[in-house]
Amino acid sequence: MREEILKSSHFKELVKSKNTISLILTLLELILYFGFILLIAYNKDFLGQKIYGPVTVGIPVGIGVIILSWVLTGIYVLWSNRVYDEKVLKIREKLGGE
Amino acid sequence: MTETVLGHPTLTGIVFFLLFVAATLYITYWAAKRTRTTAEFYAAGRSITGLQNGLALAGDYMSAASFLGIAGLVSLKGYDGLIYAVGFLVGWPIVTFLIAEPLRNLGKYTFADVVAYRLKQRPIRTAAATGALITVLLYLIAQMVGAGSLIKLMFGLPYEIAIIVVGCLMIAYVLFGGMLATTWVQIIKAILLLGGATLLVLLILYQFGFNYVELFSNVTEKYGDKFVQPGGLIKNPLDALSLGLALMFGTAGLPHILMRFYTVPDAKEARKSVFYATGFIGYFYILTFTIGFGAAALVGHEIITKIDKGGNMAAPLLAEALGGEIFLGFLAAVAFATILAVVAGLTLAGASAVSHDIYVGVIKRGKADEKLEVKAAKIATLCLGLLAIILGIVFKGQNVAFMVGLAFAIAASANFPALFMSIFWKKFTTQGAVWSIYSGLALSVALIIISPTVWVDILKYEKAIFPLKNPAIVSFLGSFIVGIVVSFLTTEKEAEEKFEDEKIRSYIGIGAE
Numbered sequence: 001m002r003e004e005i006l007k008s009s010h011f012k013e014l015v016k017s018k019n020t021i022s023l024i025l026t027l028l029e030l031i032l033y034f035g036f037i038l039l040i041a042y043n044k045d046f047l048g049q050k051i052y053g054p055v056t057v058g059i060p061v062g063i064g065v066i067i068l069s070w071v072l073t074g075i076y077v078l079w080s081n082r083v084y085d086e087k088v089l090k091i092r093e094k095l096g097g098e
Numbered sequence: 099m100t101e102t103v104l105g106h107p108t109l110t111g112i113v114f115f116l117l118f119v120a121a122t123l124y125i126t127y128w129a130a131k132r133t134r135t136t137a138e139f140y141a142a143g144r145s146i147t148g149l150q151n152g153l154a155l156a157g158d159y160m161s162a163a164s165f166l167g168i169a170g171l172v173s174l175k176g177y178d179g180l181i182y183a184v185g186f187l188v189g190w191p192i193v194t195f196l197i198a199e200p201l202r203n204l205g206k207y208t209f210a211d212v213v214a215y216r217l218k219q220r221p222i223r224t225a226a227a228t229g230a231l232i233t234v235l236l237y238l239i240a241q242m243v244g245a246g247s248l249i250k251l252m253f254g255l256p257y258e259i260a261i262i263v264v265g266c267l268m269i270a271y272v273l274f275g276g277m278l279a280t281t282w283v284q285i286i287k288a289i290l291l292l293g294g295a296t297l298l299v300l301l302i303l304y305q306f307g308f309n310y311v312e313l314f315s316n317v318t319e320k321y322g323d324k325f326v327q328p329g330g331l332i333k334n335p336l337d338a339l340s341l342g343l344a345l346m347f348g349t350a351g352l353p354h355i356l357m358r359f360y361t362v363p364d365a366k367e368a369r370k371s372v373f374y375a376t377g378f379i380g381y382f383y384i385l386t387f388t389i390g391f392g393a394a395a396l397v398g399h400e401i402i403t404k405i406d407k408g409g410n411m412a413a414p415l416l417a418e419a420l421g422g423e424i425f426l427g428f429l430a431a432v433a434f435a436t437i438l439a440v441v442a443g444l445t446l447a448g449a450s451a452v453s454h455d456i457y458v459g460v461i462k463r464g465k466a467d468e469k470l471e472v473k474a475a476k477i478a479t480l481c482l483g484l485l486a487i488i489l490g491i492v493f494k495g496q497n498v499a500f501m502v503g504l505a506f507a508i509a510a511s512a513n514f515p516a517l518f519m520s521i522f523w524k525k526f527t528t529q530g531a532v533w534s535i536y537s538g539l540a541l542s543v544a545l546i547i548i549s550p551t552v553w554v555d556i557l558k559y560e561k562a563i564f565p566l567k568n569p570a571i572v573s574f575l576g577s578f579i580v581g582i583v584v585s586f587l588t589t590e591k592e593a594e595e596k597f598e599d600e601k602i603r604s605y606i607g608i609g610a611e
Contacts, residue, residue, distance in 0.1 A: 005602050015605055022195040029195070033188040037342050040181060040328045041335035048327035053311045054318040056326045062180040063387075066187050066380045070373075073194045077373040080199075085366065088606045 001095060010094070014087045021079055025072050032072075036065050103423055104405060104414055107253045110427030118286075118435045122271065125282045129275035136471050137611075139276035140207035140450050141360040146281055148367040152374025155358050157284030158443040159186075159349075159375070160291055160382050162436040163244045163502070168383070170409025172390020173402055176317070176325035179390055181332065183383035185342060189349020190376040194369065197350050200521045202359045202368040203603050203610040208447075209356040209513065210455045213520045216596035217528040220460050225535040227455035229512035230353040232539065234448035235489075236505040237352075238441060242490030243498045245437040251411055252430040258491055265487035268442040272449065272479045277361055280442045287432075287439035292378060294432045295385040298413070301420040302392035313388075316395040325394070337566050341503070344570035348506030351513030354447035365607050389413050396420065445482050452478035500551045503568050504542060511538030511573035519581055521604065524597040526581070527590040534581030541576050545569030 005011050039047060039061070047058035133139050146154065164186060172179030205211035210226035242261055249260035271279045306312035317325050332338040349355065359368045393402060393412035397419055405411045414433070418426035453475035458466045466474070512535045519526045519534070546552055548563035566572075603609045 002599065002602065005606075005608075006598050011602075011605075015601065018605065025195045026192060029188065029191040033184070033346065034339065034342060036184065037181075037332065037338045038335060040332045041338055044328045048323075050323075054314040054323070054326060055311060056177070056323075058177055058328055059180075059314075059326060062177075062184055063384060065184050066383060069188055069191050070376045070380045073191050073373045073376045076191075076194055077369055080369055081366070091606060092608075 004095065010091050014091065018084060025076055029069060029072055032065055032068055102415060102418055104411060104418065105251060105254045108423055108427045110424045111253060111430045114428050114431030115434055118431055119267065122283050126271050126275035126279040129279035132278055133276035135468050139472050139475055140454065142277040142281050144361060144363050146361040148362060148370030149374055150285055151358060151362050151371035152378060153288040154281045154284035155355060155371060155375035156378035157288035157439050158354055158358060159379055161241060161440045162248060162433045165291065165386060165436060166248065166410045166413055166433060168386045169389045169393065169413040172387055173393040173412035174399060174409040175329065177327055178329050178331035180387050183387055185345040187380050187383055189346045190372060190379060192346060193350045194372040196518065198359055198368045198372050199365040200604045201356060202365045203607045204600065205360060206611050207360055207454050208450050209353060209517055213516050213531055216593045216600055217531055219464060221528055221532050223455040223459035225532045226516065227451040229508065229535050229539055230451040231448055233505050233509045233513065234353055234444050236501045238444045238486050239489050239493055240498045240501040241437065241441050242486055243493050246490060246494065248410065248433060251406060252414060252433065257494055261487055261490040264438060264441060265483055267438055268445055269480060269483035271442045272446045273476055277446060280446050281361060283439045283442055287435045288378065290432045291436055292382060294429050295382060295389065298417055299385050299388045302388060305396060313391055313395060317391055340566045340571035341568040343574050344503065344506040344510050344568045347510035347514045347574060351509035351517065353451065354443040357447050357450065389416060392416055445479060445486065448482045449475055449478040497556055500546065503551065504546050507542040507546065507568055507570045507573060508539055510570050511542050511577045515577040515581055524594055525585055527585045527588045527593060529588040530581045530585030533584040534577045537580040538573050538577030541573035542569050545572060
């Protein structure tokens with residue numbers, strides 16, 4: 001059974017799709033956070049600009065990093081629940097419903 | 099507001115605290131009857147749902163230090179406090195994308211299980227447990243010392259008594275109730291903390307007609323426009339990058355967090371639980387940010403710094419100003435509950451590294467029956483708990499702030515790289531893992547000693563030898579490089595062959611426990 005799984009194109013495709021999604025989302029998170037840090041380090045003036053009354057650009061940006069991080073985990077979980085789990089189920093069924 | 103009852107035991111504070119203790123001890127009694135096997139002691143019998151574990155993860159992570167500390171930082175420094183709050187959240191997506199599911203599928207009780215999956219058991223478990231234990235101990239000392247000081251500030255209880263009360267309760271939860279009791283303590287604490295913080299934010303916003311702009315106007319009128327702009331926290335970009343790496347990858351290497359993924363039945367629940375946890379923690383930091391601004395507006399810097407220079411009492415003072423003695427008592431009891439829950443989680447993670455990895459994995463070479471392992475885990479819990487009490491008292495009055503930063507640096511540099519490479523890299527070898535763990539550990543510790551954090555702030559030398567405050571940028575990358583180079587220099591046929599089996603189990607969960 002082990003050989004069967006390893007040889008099956010379904011399994012290879014499963015591993016590849018999951019690694020791709022994980023990699024893309026990890027990169028997005030790294031860009032999001034370190035982009036924020038670098039913006040603070042190199043362009044404080046931009047973040048310090050007022051956009052609405054006393055509210056500066058930095059406030060929605062900082063809160064936005066928190067919310068977007070959560071949204072990214074949501075995208076991952078949604079993809080896994082809808083797509084990944086289906087694929088796993090198919091591979092398991094092919095093997096005689098283990 | 100001129101008078102505060104802060105620093106004196108109040109009736110409501112004591113009543114809320116006793117209610118919490120009674121409820122958690124009852125849960126411990128209930129859990130004790132369901133804690134006999136190793137799977138029950140370490141992993142609550144894998145009976146926790148995704149949502150419950152999400153709350154418990156949040157409970158493990160949201161410490162009193164981060165609640166009171168970040169609210170205080172925001173109240174005094176304004177926008178700069180938000181930068182910290184963001185840093186503490188961004189590790190969670192990394193846990194979701196890379197770690198949670200493989201960890202759940204491959205391991206049993208500790209993250210060392212995963213690293214040792216296809217490598218040589220004894221050297222790996224020794225190294226991984228060392229990394230885990232040092233992370234846990236540093237974090238535990240920082241929490242205990244913080245607990246003693248905070249409880250003294252809030253209730254006026256002597257430092258040593260506070261430490262002993264916290265220590266005894268945490269030992270009771272873990273020793274008798276294992277992971278099941280610890281999980282429910284975390285869940286209750288998380289609900290209380292999120293509920294209390296939400297209520298406080300509603301009271302703040304009520305003062306400003308539920309309009310954030312009014313709140314920001316108030317603080318900028320008082321403290322100037324600088325208060326809502328990034329200030330002096332990030333001067334050196336490299337320093338910021340290094341701290342960022344420690345916070346981000348350290349979260350994904352904290353043993354007490356990783357251990358929680360074994361409490362759910364499968365990888366799907368594990369993945370759901372991190373999604374919930376990230377949401378709760380993100381929401382919590384947004385609340386904390388608002389509380390900081392609320393305290394700056396409604397309590398004011400003068401009173402906040404009079405009570406505690408670091409601003410740690412900003413949130414309790416605000417609670418008293420808006421909700422009177424009753425709300426202060428409630429919030430103080432919540433802070434106490436928060437401390438208890440975090441130290442209990444840490445103790446359990448530390449004890450499992452000792453009993454599951456060192457005693458059973460290394461000394462007994464993996465051969466020990468259930469009863470013996472549970473007994474070993476309980477003895478380890480007791481020893482670690484007593485050690486935490488002693489260290490908490492020994493470190494009284496010491497500057498332990500660096501310990502949290504160091505714990506995160508070690509988690510990011512010793513624990514995370516080995517865990518990550520063992521999951522994803524076929525050619526990773528035992529030697530590579532062992533060297534990666536020890537070099538990450540040694541680099542973190544050595545560099546933090548000669549960094550401004552210890553060399554200047556504690557040892558009082560004029561100029562630091564290593565320029566950055568947090569060593570992670572060197573130790574994290576160094577650990578990866580060492581692990582890769584050593585793996586290339588050594589080959590391990592057996593480990594390479596087993597990688598395919600690991601892949602099947604990691605990706606589709608066949609054979610997972």
